[in-house]
Amino acid sequence: MKNLKLGILKVSxxxxxxxxxxxxxxxxxxxxxxxxxxxxxxxxxDRPVVLTTFTILADMARQVAGDRLQVKSITKPGAEIHGYExxxxxxEQASNxxxxxxxxxxxxxxxxxFVQSAAxxxxxxxxxxxxxxxxxxxxxxxxxxxxAWMSPLRAQGYVDRLVDAFSQLDPEGAQLYRDNGNSxxxxxxxxxxxxxxxxAVIPQKQRxxxxxEGAFSYLAQDYGFDEAYLWPVNAESQISPRRMARLIERxxxxxIPAVFCETTVxxxxxxxxxxxxGARFGGSFYVxxxxxxxxxxxxxxxxxxxxxxxxRQGLAASAEKSS
Ligand SMILES: [Zn+2]
Numbered sequence: 001m002k003n004l005k006l007g008i009l010k011v012s013x014x015x016x017x018x019x020x021x022x023x024x025x026x027x028x029x030x031x032x033x034x035x036x037x038x039x040x041x042x043x044x045x046d047r048p049v050v051l052t053t054f055t056i057l058a059d060m061a062r063q064v065a066g067d068r069l070q071v072k073s074i075t076k077p078g079a080e081i082h083g084y085e086x087x088x089x090x091x092e093q094a095s096n097x098x099x100x101x102x103x104x105x106x107x108x109x110x111x112x113x114f115v116q117s118a119a120x121x122x123x124x125x126x127x128x129x130x131x132x133x134x135x136x137x138x139x140x141x142x143x144x145x146x147x148a149w150m151s152p153l154r155a156q157g158y159v160d161r162l163v164d165a166f167s168q169l170d171p172e173g174a175q176l177y178r179d180n181g182n183s184x185x186x187x188x189x190x191x192x193x194x195x196x197x198x199x200a201v202i203p204q205k206q207r208x209x210x211x212x213e214g215a216f217s218y219l220a221q222d223y224g225f226d227e228a229y230l231w232p233v234n235a236e237s238q239i240s241p242r243r244m245a246r247l248i249e250r251x252x253x254x255x256i257p258a259v260f261c262e263t264t265v266x267x268x269x270x271x272x273x274x275x276x277x278g279a280r281f282g283g284s285f286y287v288x289x290x291x292x293x294x295x296x297x298x299x300x301x302x303x304x305x306x307x308x309x310x311x312r313q314g315l316a317a318s319a320e321k322s323s
Pocket of ligand 1: 082234
């Protein structure tokens with residue numbers, strides 16, 4: 001896959017060459033940069049297309065781009081994103097995009113195919129340079145946990161990369177992207193404080209977050225929780241009876257009041273854990289996908305508030321009851 005900086009350097013070198021050698025106005029107007037400016041000033045649906053691999057990145061990209069760029073997501077709300085199979089239409093959409101935005105850390109292995117097929121489209125990896133948390137146990141042991149957007153403070157790093165990538169794609173919009181990025185980063189910082197406050201009511205002994213996928217390592221680390229889950233990554237959502245039995249034991253022994261699952265996978269196994277352990281099934285988190293526009297998690301900020309509300313209801317309310 002192509003590194004964004006190299007890609008854009010290469011493109012701008014090519015542009016300079018085109019501008020130097022062919023000075024005919026017509027040729028300049030036909031160059032990609034000229035084309036971009038024209039499309040932006042039209043402010044129609046002809047605006048440059050930023051294509052993200054999933055809906056959460058699309059929301060973040062929209063916060064930074066405002067109305068200046070057209071942001072689309074390959075996968076739709078509710079899609080399982082780890083084992084997604086891109087369609088021929090996705091591949092076509094990717095090769096017509098002006099910028100591809102991916103998470104990285106091994107999340108979108110399926111995206112390799114369309115990134116390769118769209119070889120001249122620059123790609124930005126939002127976790128590049130980030131020190132990831134590693135997955136513990138199972139076949140994925142030692143691999144990076146890709147769900148870094150679940151930490152509001154780490155999500156600020158995503159915003160910085162979007163600002164840089166958009167500014168390279170469209171230098172005339174750089175100030176707007178910087179301003180939007182700063183205001184969104186402030187919202188993420190406030191969200192971090194808000195979530196910390198909301199979760200402060202949960203007693204130490206009940207700070208165990210039980211989910212289907214091990215997608216909460218970053219959130220757990222930020223807010224002082226242990227985590228336990230049925231499988232490390234959704235791509236391998238095969239439930240091993242041993243893992244399930246271990247989880248039931250853990251929930252029973254630690255008297256964890258509630259267990260949870262996620263909206264993009266079946267909650268059947270976790271409901272069984274709840275039944276067998278005596279815990280309550282506390283609801284489904286949004287993690288890998290936003291909800292539809294009229295659902296409870298149409299943006300990343302809503303998603304975090306929805307999840308933390310469930311965590312608080314599940315783990316703090318029972319504490320109040322039992323104490
Ligand atoms: Zn996931």
